[in-house]
Amino acid sequence: MGLKTHGTMAVDWEQRIDFDRLRRQRLQRAKDLLKKSEMGALLCFDMNNVRYLTSTHIGTWAQDKANRFTLLPQNDEPILWDFGSAAKHHQLNCPWLGERSRPGISMLRGTMSPEHGRAEDVAKKIRIELEIRGLHKEPVGIDIVELPVLFALQREGIRVIDGQELMSNARVIKTQDEISLLNTSAMMVDAAYDELYRAMKPGMRENEAVGLVSKVLYDLGSEYVEAVNAISGERCNPHPHVFSDRVLRPGDPVYYDILHSYMGYRTCYYRCFTIGYGSHAMVDAYKRCRDYLDAAIELIRPGRNTAEIAAVWPKAQDFGFPNEEAAFALQYGHGIGLAIWEKPVISRLVSLDHPQTLEPGMVFALETFWPSTDGWSAARIEEEIVVTPTGHEVITRFPAEELLVAGAHYFTVNGPLPTTRESEAPPSARVLDMIEASAKTERVGVSG
Secondary structure, eight states: OOSOOOOSSOOSSSOOOOHHHHHHHHHHHHHHHHHHSSOSEEEEOSHHHHHHHHOOOOOGGGTTTOOOEEEEETTSOOEEEEOHHHHHHHHHHOTTTGGGEEEOOOOTTTTSOGGGOHHHHHHHHHHHHHHHTTOTTSOEEESSOOHHHHHHHHHTTOOEEEOHHHHHHHHSSOOHHHHHHHHHHHHHHHHHHHHHHHHOOTTOBHHHHHHHHHHHHHHHTOSEEEEEEEEEGGGGSSOOSSOOOOBOOTTOEEEEEEEEEETTEEOOEEEEEEESOBOHHHHHHHHHHHHHHHHHHHTOSTTOBHHHHHHTSOOGGGGTOSSTTTTTTTSEEEEOSSSSSEEEEEOTTTTTTSOOBOOTTOEEEEEEEEEOTTSSOEEEEEEEEEEOSSSEEEOOOSOOSSOEEESOOOEETTEEOOSBOOSSOOOOHHHHHHHHHHHHHHHHHHHO
16 A cells, blocks of 8 residues: 555654645645636636645535635636634735735625625625736636626626536645545545444434444544435435434345545445345355456556446446436446545546546546346445556455445344345245145045
C-alpha cells in the first residue's frame, strides 16, 4: 500500500495533510484552466465548487440553497459572497480571503420572491467587479444558476456561458492532499462496516443499520453522512437506492452504500452480505459481480481509457434490462472528490463512444451489480481506486473478495449449520423414501 493512513488530527511531529497546499493547488488548477478559456471570469453557485475555489464551508444545511456564490476573475483572486455572519467569520478566520469575503444573499431557491430584488442585487455585484477589472464585455462562465439570476445578469449586459465543464475538468485530477483526504474518508467507512458486520442479525431493521453507521462515522469525525443505502431481501432486485424499515431475516442478502464526507471529500462504498447463511444462487451472483469488478480494476493504469473498462462489463440485456439507459449506474464508474459523482464517468451508456484516457491522480469508484437466478436477490459491490503513475491502488479495504455471512451462529446436533444453504432445504433420501412408501400404501388401499 503506497498511500499513508494518518489520524484525523494535525500534529507537529509528522507531515500529514497540508491544508495550505491543498488550498493553493486547488485554486491554481481552476485559474490555469480559466486562463486557457474564453471566459473573463467564472461565477460559481455550486457549494462544492465554492469550497474548491475559496476553501470555505458553512455546513451541509446550505448545500441545496444555491445562495452562496463566488467570482473568480481572470488573473485575480476569488471573491466570495456569503451569509452575513458567515462572511464576517471568514474575514476573521480565513486569511486567504480577507476582505474578499463579503455578505451577499441570492434567492434561496425561490424563497426570496422576485419583488425582493435579490436577483438584481447579485447581478449588480457581479457587474461592478467585472467593470473594475475591465472584464464586463467578456463571457462569464457559470456552473449552476437560478433562472431569475441568469436573466438579471443578462439585463446587466453580461454574456453567460457554460462554466460547469471547466470546474468539472479542474476537479478530475486530485492533488496529493485531496487523495489523502479521500483515503482518510474511506478508512472511516472501513470502521463503519466492521461495526455493522458485527451487529447484523435477524430482527435488525435497515434503518437501525443506517443509525449505527452514522454514529460510527460522526464519532470518527465525519462532517456529513450524505446517505447510507441499506437494501435487503427482496428489495435487492431491482435496486431501489433508498433504505426502509424492512427487518433482516435469516438467509437475506443485504447490501449497503455508505456516502459521507470528511473535510469535504466523499465516499461511495458498497458492500454485500448475507444474514446467517446464503443461497447457492446468491453465492453465484456474488462471484459474477466480483469478477466483473475485478476485471475492471485490473485494467486501471495510466494510458488506458474508460471504454476499455466499460467493455468488460455485461450489456444491459444480459441482466434483464432493455437498454443501457434503463440499466444506468448498475455497472458503473464515477469520479469521487468533493462530490460523490465527478469525472470520469465509466458506463456502457457513454464510454464506448466517448472514451476518456486515465491519468495519474484520478480517483474513482467502480460498482457492479448482478441479479441472482432466484429472481429477487442480487449482489452489489464497489471499490474506490486511485490511478497512480504506475498502475492503481484500491483504498476501500473492508474485505469483499468473497461473500461475507453476518450473524452466522446456528448450530445443529451435527455441528454448525452450513453458511451456504437454501432457506427451503431439498428433501433428504429418508423423506423421499417416506413419500414413496406412502404412495405404495395408498395404491394398495385403493386397489383392494
